[in-house]
Structures are given as C-alpha cells and as structure tokens.
Amino acid sequence: MPINNFGYRRLFRFAGYREAEMAAIHFVRKLEVFAPLAPDGEQALHDLALKRPRSCPAHADLISEGEDPKTVYLVLEGWACRYKMLEDGRRQILSLFLPGDLCDPYVYILKRMDHSIAALTPLKVALITPREFEELTDAQPRVVRALWWESLVTGAIQREWLVSAGQRSSLEALAHLLCETYFRLQLVGLEKDGQCPFPLTQSDMADALGVTQPHVSRTLQELHDTGLVLLKRRQLTVYDVDGLRRLASFNPDYLHHR
Amino acid sequence: MPINNFGYRRLFRFAGYREAEMAAIHFVRKLEVFAPLAPDGEQALHDLALKRPRSCPAHADLISEGEDPKTVYLVLEGWACRYKMLEDGRRQILSLFLPGDLCDPYVYILKRMDHSIAALTPLKVALITPREFEELTDAQPRVVRALWWESLVTGAIQREWLVSAGQRSSLEALAHLLCETYFRLQLVGLEKDGQCPFPLTQSDMADALGVTQPHVSRTLQELHDTGLVLLKRRQLTVYDVDGLRRLASFNPDYLHHR
DNA sequence: CGCTATATTGACTTTGCTCAACCCAGGTGG
DNA sequence: CCACCTGGGTTGAGCAAAGTCAATATAGCG
Numbered sequence: 223m224p225i226n227n228f229g230y231r232r233l234f235r236f237a238g239y240r241e242a243e244m245a246a247i248h249f250v251r252k253l254e255v256f257a258p259l260a261p262d263g264e265q266a267l268h269d270l271a272l273k274r275p276r277s278c279p280a281h282a283d284l285i286s287e288g289e290d291p292k293t294v295y296l297v298l299e300g301w302a303c304r305y306k307m308l309e310d311g312r313r314q315i316l317s318l319f320l321p322g323d324l325c326d327p328y329v330y331i332l333k334r335m336d337h338s339i340a341a342l343t344p345l346k347v348a349l350i351t352p353r354e355f356e357e358l359t360d361a362q363p364r365v366v367r368a369l370w371w372e373s374l375v376t377g378a379i380q381r382e383w384l385v386s387a388g389q390r391s392s393l394e395a396l397a398h399l400l401c402e403t404y405f406r407l408q409l410v411g412l413e414k415d416g417q418c419p420f421p422l423t424q425s426d427m428a429d430a431l432g433v434t435q436p437h438v439s440r441t442l443q444e445l446h447d448t449g450l451v452l453l454k455r456r457q458l459t460v461y462d463v464d465g466l467r468r469l470a471s472f473n474p475d476y477l478h479h480r
Numbered sequence: 481m482p483i484n485n486f487g488y489r490r491l492f493r494f495a496g497y498r499e500a501e502m503a504a505i506h507f508v509r510k511l512e513v514f515a516p517l518a519p520d521g522e523q524a525l526h527d528l529a530l531k532r533p534r535s536c537p538a539h540a541d542l543i544s545e546g547e548d549p550k551t552v553y554l555v556l557e558g559w560a561c562r563y564k565m566l567e568d569g570r571r572q573i574l575s576l577f578l579p580g581d582l583c584d585p586y587v588y589i590l591k592r593m594d595h596s597i598a599a600l601t602p603l604k605v606a607l608i609t610p611r612e613f614e615e616l617t618d619a620q621p622r623v624v625r626a627l628w629w630e631s632l633v634t635g636a637i638q639r640e641w642l643v644s645a646g647q648r649s650s651l652e653a654l655a656h657l658l659c660e661t662y663f664r665l666q667l668v669g670l671e672k673d674g675q676c677p678f679p680l681t682q683s684d685m686a687d688a689l690g691v692t693q694p695h696v697s698r699t700l701q702e703l704h705d706t707g708l709v710l711l712k713r714r715q716l717t718v719y720d721v722d723g724l725r726r727l728a729s730f731n732p733d734y735l736h737h738r
Numbered sequence: 739c740g741c742t743a744t745a746t747t748g749a750c751t752t753t754g755c756t757c758a759a760c761c762c763a764g765g766t767g768g
Numbered sequence: 769c770c771a772c773c774t775g776g777g778t779t780g781a782g783c784a785a786a787g788t789c790a791a792t793a794t795a796g797c798g
Contacts, residue, residue, distance in 0.1 A: 388690025
C-alpha cells in the first residue's frame, strides 16, 4: 500500500460543530450559485455535510494512490490537495481543495486511486458514503445537476493549471495561482478587504507550479516589489487585483460562477 | 464570438458509413471494457453513434471558447484536441481526442465553453443532442456508469499531463505522450505490430507539452537515436516499449483499463 | 513543377535549477 | 523567561535546459 511522504495517515472523529456547520453552509451556498435547490434538497445536503465529521492532521494523506476509494470527502475546514509522486520523489500538486469543496463525487466507481489526497493544513472533512450519495441524488434530481456543475468547474480548473504549467512564465503562473485562489475563496466568503488565508508553503507552491522553492521565493518577491500582493504569515493581501489579473492573463470565465 | 486561429469552422454531413461504423463499434467496445452492457444498451449506443454523422476539415474548430455547447461529439475518425489560447497567441493543447472518444457528455450544462475543440486531422464525428443523451441514460442505467468511467479516465489523463508539464523533462514528457497515445490507441484496436498512426505535427506536440517546436525536433531525434521510437510520415513505430515506459515513468494504472 | 507547410540545424540568450550557506520566527522544554 | 531547535524562507554563484531567431532543407499537394 503506497504511503505518503510523511508515512502516516489518520482520520479522527471530532465534536466542535461550529465551523463545520459554517462550511456546510458555504458548500450549499456555492452549489446554489449554480442551481437553485428545493428547500428540502438544501436541507438534505446540509445534513449530509454534518453526518460523519472527521479531522486529520496537516501533511497526512486522506487517501493514497493505489487505494480503493470508499468514500467521498467534503472539506469543512482547512486546505487539502491532490498530488502525484514520481518514483524519484518529484511531486506534482494537481489541485487544491478549499473549504466547501467536494472531492470527486463519483470516484468510488474506480477500483484504485490514481493519485493521493493530502491535508495541507489541519483539516476537517465530512465523509460521505456512495450509498448516502446515491440516496440523495435519487431523491433530489436538481442536486445531480449542481454536482455535475461542480465537477465540470473542477475540470476547468485542472485545465487552466495545465495552461499555466505549459505556457505561462513562473511569474505569470504564480500570479495566476494567487488570483484563482483569491476568487475561489471569495465565492465561499473567505475573502475580506482584499485579504484571504493562504496557508501553502513555498515548497507547496513550487510543487503546484512545477518550479523550485528558491525560485518561488524570488518570484513572490517580484510580485511584492511590483506592488501587486503581499504574502506573509500564511495570509495573502492583494493590493492590485486588476494588475494581478492582467499579469496572469486571468479570465475568471472558466470558474463558471454564473 | 471567438474564432480559432484559422478563422473558420464548418461541419458537413457525410455519407460513407463504413469507417464510422467501425469507430462506433470501437466506442462501444471501449465502454464495455469497463462495464458490460445489456445487448439493447449496446445497440442503443451504437445507433446513437451513427445517427447524425458530420465531417470537418483539419484545423477547423468544432466549437470555440465562449460558445454555448449544444451537442456532444463522438469522434468516429481522425484526431481532435482541446486547446486554450492566451491573448498573445500562445496556445496550450489540453488533451487529445482519438477515435472512439466522447467529448464531455455533460458540458451542455454550462453556458459557455471555457476552451475550444479543434480537428487536428480531417475528422468525422457523431453529433449527439442532450435530449438523446438523456433518453439513453434514462433507459440504460448501466450506460451512465460506463460514461462516468470514461469521464473519470479523461480527468486522470488531464492530471497526468500536468505531471508531465510540471515535473518531467522534455525528453520524459515527450516519451510519456507517445506512450500514453500508443496505449490508448491499442485499446481501440488502432495499434498493430508496434505501429500506430500519430498525425500530430511537431508544433502540435510542442503546444501539448509546453515546449518549442525546434526543441521537439531535437527531442524526437534523441528518442530515435536511443533506439526507442521512430516517428515518420505521421506514423509512430515503437521499438522498445519497456524502455519508453521506463524513461517516461509511465504507469498505465491511471488509464483504468481494468 | 512549384507552392506551402513542416522539419532541421546553428549560434546565442534566457529562464529557472542546483547547491549551499545563512537567516528568521515560532514553539518547546529547561 | 530564555535558549534552543526546527521548519520555513532568503540569498548568491555557477550551470543546464530550453527558448529565440533565422537560415536552410524536405515533403506533400495541387
């Protein structure tokens, strides 16, 4: 059984429902942005999000490449990522999961994970079983459409990362990553006054962009020196959104936020 | 309305059903690899694949970024690709569509395409309307699962391309592209004696990998000089599959071919 | 046969990598 | 409360991979 670079994986039950409830609300609201749901559909989603809460320490795998995916995760609090490693230790971060994000509603169709999912920060997730999932979607056909939308947006983000890796310079690519994350966090209400959390280390960013960590350090400085952003203490401040968008050639259409 | 780099887009009806029929069979067989279908499900899929055949010249867009996706395409013959362009003309090819491939069964949920789809060679496709699609999936629940599988595999390929762009050297990445395509073509019976069609130009490969065309030229030579492959006249010959796999660190698990 | 698209090659430049030293902040235990 | 430790982050010098640009060659196609 493949194991992640930290060699352990753990999920714990947890109690404090306060933040979880917040995130469940964000999740439902995000889906509503796309497809207005019936009140009972809304309630059903909300309940599902709170049914089986688990927490997980930073750097642990939620699930590792090669394992059989048995449940779906809904991120309630904290950040996670998909990643894939080559034998020699090179790691590519494939995507980020932010609060309110659902990890592939239908993966359980496959026998083995072709990538891993890890917590980037201490994490709280809801576990959802395929069974519960199918009960929900049978009862609430409009939810299916909303989930398809989530899924299509996830695919679009994945493609945009490839555009960054393939075509954008490291400066443009980093600007794009910050911009995209900023917009996604706005959607779930985690941005305020041009600021948002941004808990990735420079090594994480390096592995997401396909560059080296020292280079991220220099590139971040450049973004700061040109007055666009400040990234300090895991907190991102965007001074000039338009400048950042222009530099990154960021066009939010692919996020399909209506 | 955005227009592609060739400035035109056209779809024509066509008659000669011979090859189309072949490809429809491949498509059905590919889905069967994953989920055995009921005989009438098989027939329904097959009919759908032949109902509204269209042809399209090389380099034309099937659909362009910004347009409203109204139908689904099934590739019957020839190759197509997804791509995305930046304002300054940089182009990233995001994925390839080979014969028997279906372009996102559920895109029509979205209002606007966030990328374009173009023919790389003269192309024959089947048009399928959302309506027809839903009728089929309502009548044949097992087909839904097979389509989900197709969709999950497509996502996995997309992620693997990001691994290539982010972590692999250009030599490894090119080897990986050739290897992946070779395997995918095998699945639909288009490989024979270590040979398969490979109609991409060096510029296409460059835009898929995120490198320059002269660099592809040199890299292809290197792959040839080390006795791994020969690419000549749009035909790929693989001399040493294992060597190619090793070089590319290609692990076919992500294709989920059972 | 000649036109256009594609591929090859070379000289030079640039971007980002490597490796190693150093710095800083926050957390822990004495 | 302070000393230390550790996990990030910064910096510098030299290097390698891939880009740029342009000239030339080749191959299909009409």
